[in-house]
Amino acid sequence: MKIIDGHCHLASTRYIPAGFFEDVAANITRKMTAYGERISLEKILQMLIMQHNDHNGDKLIAEMDSASINSTVLLIPDFSSAMLMPLPQTEINKAHYHVTKKHPGRFYVFPGVNPMRGKAALDEFIEAIENYGFHGLKLYPPCGYSPSDKCLYPFYEYCRDKSLPVLLHTGPTVQSLNLTLMPPSLICSAARDFPEVNFILAHGAVAYVEEAIELARNWRNIYIDTGGISGAIIPGKWQEQLLSVLLSGIEDKIIFGSDWPVTRMSGGLKHLVEGITSDNAIIEQISPAALNAFFSGNIIRLIERG
Ligand SMILES: [Zn+2]
Numbered sequence: 393m394k395i396i397d398g399h400c401h402l403a404s405t406r407y408i409p410a411g412f413f414e415d416v417a418a419n420i421t422r423k424m425t426a427y428g429e430r431i432s433l434e435k436i437l438q439m440l441i442m443q444h445n446d447h448n449g450d451k452l453i454a455e456m457d458s459a460s461i462n463s464t465v466l467l468i469p470d471f472s473s474a475m476l477m478p479l480p481q482t483e484i485n486k487a488h489y490h491v492t493k494k495h496p497g498r499f500y501v502f503p504g505v506n507p508m509r510g511k512a513a514l515d516e517f518i519e520a521i522e523n524y525g526f527h528g529l530k531l532y533p534p535c536g537y538s539p540s541d542k543c544l545y546p547f548y549e550y551c552r553d554k555s556l557p558v559l560l561h562t563g564p565t566v567q568s569l570n571l572t573l574m575p576p577s578l579i580c581s582a583a584r585d586f587p588e589v590n591f592i593l594a595h596g597a598v599a600y601v602e603e604a605i606e607l608a609r610n611w612r613n614i615y616i617d618t619g620g621i622s623g624a625i626i627p628g629k630w631q632e633q634l635l636s637v638l639l640s641g642i643e644d645k646i647i648f649g650s651d652w653p654v655t656r657m658s659g660g661l662k663h664l665v666e667g668i669t670s671d672n673a674i675i676e677q678i679s680p681a682a683l684n685a686f687f688s689g690n691i692i693r694l695i696e697r698g
Contacts, residue, residue, distance in 0.1 A: 397648065
């Protein structure tokens with residue numbers, strides 16, 4: 393069975409802001425304290441930074457191989473409207489291009505933008521698509537904009553013309569960002585105005601699940617992914633959650649995604665893939681055709697339109 397991970401990031405301090413690591417460390421510390429574990433924020437932060445040294449994707453490739461993942465969509469979030477980025481987005485895009493060249497056939501890339509920078513950001517995005525052959529657009533609305541904000545329409549026009557999918561973060565994130573911008577339904581105006589653009593609600597199987605499923609079921613151009621599912625649900629319960637989403641009538645709309653490197657905290661990619669393929673309830677109730685669509689068919693269909 394072909395497996396494509398539709399939601400992944402390079403674990404690198406070169407592409408993710410220091411401020412984001414600090415906020416993530418605070419989130420993890422709070423969660424662990426709630427589970428009764430005693431660990432300092434500094435220790436968690438140090439561990440996170442040490443783990444984010446995979447600048448050219450070699451470690452991710454080894455992790456993908458151990459999980460039998462054929463290829464992976466690398467998402468590049470642009471946090472620059474809310475945090476200081478370690479490098480300009482153009483440099484980060486170029487570095488991802490080199491990663492795709494180093495590992496041919498293994499990666500698709502969705503570059504991020506800060507749409508509030510207007511034409512300069514649009515030009516950089518177009519350059520990344522045209523020069524590097526990238527495959528979609530990644531948005532992080534809690535950085536300060538609604539995914540239906542008119543500042544994004546020129547990006548959507550370009551994505552429509554080039555048949556590129558748009559993936560947007562939905563659901564909780566770090567508390568220093570604007571959490572009023574996380575609900576999936578914020579996409580509805582743009583999804584109505586751009587019926588030919590396919591929008592993927594990242595984490596739709598994990599956060600605001602009912603709302604996300606409802607949108608995927610009723611809107612022809614809205615999809616959801618499973619990014620972060622193995623870590624976000626109470627340990628041992630995530631397969632049940634995944635099964636209920638797979639049974640919700642959106643077979644052609646749900647995309648397998650890990651959200652690596654976040655997945656590392658909950659056992660890594662092999663643990664995630666085997667947790668699905670060896671789960672009796674999933675295997676018995678989900679047809680092989682639906683599993684194939686989930687693991688690769690749906691994301692391939694979106695990417696290969698472009
Ligand atoms: Zn992610």
